Amino acid sequence: MAKARQSAGRTGRPKQATDEYPFQDPHARDDAGARLLEKAIGREVRAFREKLGMTITELAKASGLSAGMLSKIENGGTSPSLASLQALSRALHVPVTALMRTFEETHSATFVKSGQGLEIERRGTRAGHQYNLLGHLPTGPLVVEPYLITLSAESDVFPVFQHAGTEFIYMLEGEVTYRHGNRTYRLLPGDSLYFDADAPHGPEELNSLPIVFLSVISYVRS
Incomplete structure (x- = not known):
């Protein structure tokens, strides 16, 4: 049996972990989350200070903090107390919540497994x-x-699409003659086409089936 790194004796000192029975301090903070918050606060303090054209020394004087402490805060090296945050918010003329805004922002992501994309019917789809x-x-x-987008032998030819924004096409499989406005482009695997989607566009000749390409459409949300 592994020896304990420190065992509890009659002194009442807490028993520490052994190799076989490790334990975690229930009062320990979530270091990963705390570090992210510290770095987020530091970035915001530095950004607001630089926006005001203040030096670290000037902000330290205005907030009543030492220049060394302020430097640690800006570098995410320490967790400022609420009193320190309030002092900084007054000196920077921003609410306390502004110093944590990037930490509280929600960042979304979408993950789609191969073959599990949502099949839809877009307006104008043939x-x-x-x-x-x-x-x-x-x-x-x-x-x-x-x-x-996949085109097969059952796909209509000569479709014409028009919509707001821009579109990017990247060919993955097959061969297609693609029209944009008054010009046509012969697209093979590896070819790409980026264009203003307000002009009439779409596959004009399905030269080699099946045709598979990636289409990325972007526009301003109304």
């Missing part, structure tokens, strides 16, 4: 055009919609 939406974020001023 028969046989299979659209699989690969991701979507519901917030933000810019909408970005990535689609995996």
